[in-house]
Amino acid sequence: MKKTLLPFALGLTASLWGGSVLADGVTLHALMEDVPETAIIEKMLPDFEKETGIKVEFEKVGYGDMHDKLVAQLVGGQSYYNLLEVDFLWAGEFPAAGWLEDLKPYAEKTGFDTAAFIPSTMELLGNTDAAMPLVPMYNYSMGLIYRTDLLEDPALQAAYKAQTGKDLAAPTTLADYVAIAKFMKAEGKVNGAAMQGQKGDPNAMEFSNYLFAAGGDYLDADGNVVLASPAGETALGLYKEAITTAAQTGALSATLDDTMRLMCAGDAFSMVTYWWMLPQIDNAESCPDVAGKVALSVMPGGHGESGGWGWGIAKNVPQEEKDAAWQFITWVQSKDVAVARALEGHAPVRADVYTDPAVLAKYPFYKDAMSVVESGKSFPIFTYSAQYEDTLGTQVSLAASGDATIPDALAAAASGLTDLMKK
Numbered sequence: 001m002k003k004t005l006l007p008f009a010l011g012l013t014a015s016l017w018g019g020s021v022l023a024d025g026v027t028l029h030a031l032m033e034d035v036p037e038t039a040i041i042e043k044m045l046p047d048f049e050k051e052t053g054i055k056v057e058f059e060k061v062g063y064g065d066m067h068d069k070l071v072a073q074l075v076g077g078q079s080y081y082n083l084l085e086v087d088f089l090w091a092g093e094f095p096a097a098g099w100l101e102d103l104k105p106y107a108e109k110t111g112f113d114t115a116a117f118i119p120s121t122m123e124l125l126g127n128t129d130a131a132m133p134l135v136p137m138y139n140y141s142m143g144l145i146y147r148t149d150l151l152e153d154p155a156l157q158a159a160y161k162a163q164t165g166k167d168l169a170a171p172t173t174l175a176d177y178v179a180i181a182k183f184m185k186a187e188g189k190v191n192g193a194a195m196q197g198q199k200g201d202p203n204a205m206e207f208s209n210y211l212f213a214a215g216g217d218y219l220d221a222d223g224n225v226v227l228a229s230p231a232g233e234t235a236l237g238l239y240k241e242a243i244t245t246a247a248q249t250g251a252l253s254a255t256l257d258d259t260m261r262l263m264c265a266g267d268a269f270s271m272v273t274y275w276w277m278l279p280q281i282d283n284a285e286s287c288p289d290v291a292g293k294v295a296l297s298v299m300p301g302g303h304g305e306s307g308g309w310g311w312g313i314a315k316n317v318p319q320e321e322k323d324a325a326w327q328f329i330t331w332v333q334s335k336d337v338a339v340a341r342a343l344e345g346h347a348p349v350r351a352d353v354y355t356d357p358a359v360l361a362k363y364p365f366y367k368d369a370m371s372v373v374e375s376g377k378s379f380p381i382f383t384y385s386a387q388y389e390d391t392l393g394t395q396v397s398l399a400a401s402g403d404a405t406i407p408d409a410l411a412a413a414a415s416g417l418t419d420l421m422k423k
Contacts, residue, residue: 026324027055030083031069033309034060037138040344041332048331054324056083063087067386074099074314082321083328084312086134089389091126091310092382095133101313104132106326116335120376121349125310134310135329136349141376142209142305143368144177145263145278146170146270149293150188159187171300174213177270178238181246184269192246194259194268199397202255204389205305205379207396209272210235210242212377213301218417219380225421228407228414236399236406243400252401266290272299274307275372276347278365296368298375306376308349342366349373384420391416 032038038060045056059081061069067090073079074094086094094100107114114122114132121136150156151168160168160183171177181192196202211217216231226232243251248262262268263281266289271277275296284291298304311333313325331337335352342348342359347369353359354370363369380388395413398404404412 025053026320027057028083028321028325028328029057029059029081030085031066031081032058032060032085033063033066036345037309037347040341040346043344044332044337044340048328052324052327052331054327056328074316077316078318079314079316082314082317083325084314085137086125086310086312088124088306088308088310088378088381089385091124091134092385094312095126095131096383099315100133101315101322102131102133103135103313103326103329104130107132110326110330112330116350116352118349118351118370118373120306120374120378121308124306124308124376124378124381126381134312135333137309137311137333138347139349139373140274140276140307140309140347141373142205142273142299142307143275143372144171144270144272144297144299144304145281145294146297147190147268147290147293148295150184150190150269153188156184156188159183170295170297174210174235174238174299174301177213177300178242178246181242181270185246188269190266191248191262191268192270193242194254194262194271195243195247195251196254196256196259196273197243197247197252197397197400198255198393199252199390200393201389202393203396203400204393205307206272207236207239207392208305208377208379209299210239212303212305213299214238215301217377223421225414225418227417228410232410232414233406236396236410239396240400240402240406244402252397263287263290263294272304275369276345278369279345279363282365296365296372298368298371303375303377304372306373306378380417380421382421384423388417388420391420 038058042058049055070081073081117136121139125134125136151170157168171180184190185192196206211232214231214235216229216235218227220226259271259273260277263271264287278294278296281287282291282294311329313322335350338348338350338353339356339359342353343362348354354366359366379385392413395409399406399409
């Protein structure tokens with residue numbers, strides 16, 4: 001990998017900075033989520049330092065510690081973290097607070113082409129024609145992972161046909177998905193859906209898939225709250241039906257880790273989850289009970305929840321550090337480096353990486369993954385996005401448990417969104 005990256009990166013440095021090494025000797029400090037994606041990039045950092053003279057140091061922490069640690073630096077006189085990893089849930093808050101450099105002038109000055117980025121990954125991070133606060137880093141859009149062996153089982157096919165008059169096949173609508181999940185729970189000797197119904201981030205993200213799949217949305221094109229709608233009622237009704245009739249026992253308190261264990265053990269037909277969970281489940285060593293028996297699709301209905309991280313540059317740091325950070329961003333998100341990352345398991349944001357022959361040869365399912373990413377729709381991005389997860393999650397949980405009616409829960413969730421957006 002180093003041999004293939006070195007010539008490219010040297011050429012990139014020369015083309016962007018007129019042949020001279022800019023900011024030689026600068027050290028970039030980044031607070032990074034302690035996940036495989038970070039480890040993939042970290043292994044490549046010596047190459048970047050050798051080629052540019054710029055040292056990059058990653059401080060790895062859990063997600064729950066990142067926001068507050070970043071904010072404490074960004075509100076001060078000068079941030080220790082000059083290179084920023086920013087979750088999409090903060091992509092409204094950070095620019096609104098004036099903490100981020102606008103990267104559009106940097107891109108224009110250096111000729112950095114953003115056309116390769118999948119549009120949904122740019123929109124997710126608040127990028128517009130007027131400003132670019134963040135450059136997409138990696139993606140965690142959600143789709144449906146399901147068991148192909150159960151759909152192809154002759155006995156189950158016959159039973160489903162007898163009960164419904166329909167052929168048992170991969171669902172194309174949200175209603176069909178919930179119907180099949182219920183059937184699998186009753187007849188397939190597995191949980192129909194491994195669901196992450198814990199109040200907060202887990203169920204807010206999971207429900208968002210149901211909402212988008214049902215044709216609903218949080219906001220219309222003018223920014224008006226439209227959650228409390230017929231489509232919203234359909235989505236929440238089907239979510240409640242799935243969690244009460246198709247999901248595992250205890251689904252209302254379950255997290256992503258719980259759903260992963262169920263799928264890996266062969267105890268569930270399906271899960272609505274991040275697309276890059278597929279290779280973890282389709283692994284003969286770690287998940288022998290289901291490896292070779294799973295597939296990925298766009299959320300039935302055509303749209304799922306979009307998610308991702310972006311690179312940013314702190315506004316309160318010296319200009320030479322900003323320039324060095326931009327040089328790193330253009331390097332790490334270039335095609336050659338992104339392909340090398342993808343071959344190690346990176347979740348790309350560039351369309352040309354999903355179609356790269358080497359990537360497809362190793363991961364054929366990236367063709368389906370690209371469809372998941374392209375069709376993803378975003379959770380509301382504004383200053384209080386993270387707080388709204390808790391507001392929404394509370395109402396979804398109340399409705400799913402039967403402690404609130406569908407209309408009342410939706411109305412409260414919509415009202416909460418309206419109030420937060422006015423703050």
